[in-house]
Amino acid sequence: MRIEIDWTRCDGHGLCAALMPQRIRRDEWGFPLIDSVGLDQRESAAVRRVVAACPALALRIAHDQPQPVARA
């Protein structure tokens, strides 16, 4: 399980970092730095809360590995 960010939506409001400081920090501009390493089912309730709280709807839960982006 990991938290995926749609960077085109994220405005750096920071609610995610406030709700889950043990996993989410903010960079110098306020955008989230998410540590998804070892994120497991025990944290799934907290993760769902974070995803639901995002005012920009920029977060979602992904269960796969990051999708490679193929350029032409």
Added chain:
Amino acid sequence: MTAVTDRAAASRAVPAGTVMPAGTVMAAGTVMPVSPITAWSIGAPRLLAGLDRAERVDHVTHTAIHGALPATDNAHLLGLLDASALYGRGGAGFAFARKLRSLAGPATRVVVNGAESEPASRKDRALLTRVPHLVLDGAISVGRAVEAREITVAVHDAAAYSSLARAVQERTEATRVQIVRVDGGFVGGEEHALLRGLAGDTSIPAGRRRPVSADGVLLSNVETFAQLAVLLRRGPHRFADTGTRDEPGTTLVTVGGAVARPGVVEIPLGTPLGILMTAAGAAPAQAVVIGGYHGSWLPPAGEIALNRAGVAAAGGTFGAGVVLVVGADTCALGELGRIAHWLAAQSARQCGPCHFGLPALATDVEALYRGTAPALAAAFGHARAVDGRGACRHPDGAARFVTSGLHLLQDEIDAHLRGGCGRPLLRQLPMGGHR
């Protein structure tokens, strides 16, 4: 746009008495009154075959050189691709067979990406303006194999458009090919951005990383389709009679910077960098930029093999085959700073880390250039802060470009902190000002 072919003007473009090196094909003023794209080859030309006789290979000449286009279907095409690997030539180097297999259901569209948004790259434009029928052969063959409802070629400029439009008229197949001009920036060539541009929207990358093949779109670079046309005729065995075992065949590179003969060069995959530099008349060099502005700064080591594996072994990425020579006479750190600022300006400004991070990174490099601040740690920090944090690969590529430059130019950075390197900034790295 009216297409005007003026062969007399074209021949005048070559000054009388000019002696060209063997194998050189002088680009003539093909269709548009823009600076022509010089194209030549090291070894026997495949893609560029015929350009020693004509400035543009029309359909009659094309058929005489290459023979008729063989029939193909999906199984046949996959068989060829399994027997002879063909990687996408747009930069990411995705295996074409994998792309073909990952199509969800029947393809709705085949899209030939000729946006060529890498500022120093000219290879796709060279193909489209000078040997358009190879590109069309590839696109039409793939279209038939996957039973596509639509074949679209996206091109960047008017010269490519008119050459291709003329090529479509020269052919006799019933297959309809749509040609569309797209006008995106550096990120406009990313596949989602391109599809948005084709649909009439702004050419910016999408937020969700979903492969376009999942939507029945088979999209690849112009050169990939041209190579496919070569593979279809030669077959896997003869296709592999040059190049390396894992990367057979030839490739196009765009060579520029401090060289006497900039242009598009067809080389066997794996050709040593030194051979290309000598053939291109490179000035004494302090660095090379390989892979364009999402690529890397590397030492000008002649033994670097120009293919994906060879450049990766040297610590870089081959990308779309751009090779730029940074001469010993220019301020390399200044060159790096110019391109860092340009990369920052190319952000689509959709994603925060890229929008804020790339200008910060460029400012760090400028501070190093001015020798006013020990900004090296800040630069590496900002490069890390943008890496992988965007909807497209622009921040990752920009970070790779700048960090590779900073690693290579340690002595330059020290010199600048002590008051300067003493070399003028000659602006050898091209910036693609026409975009």
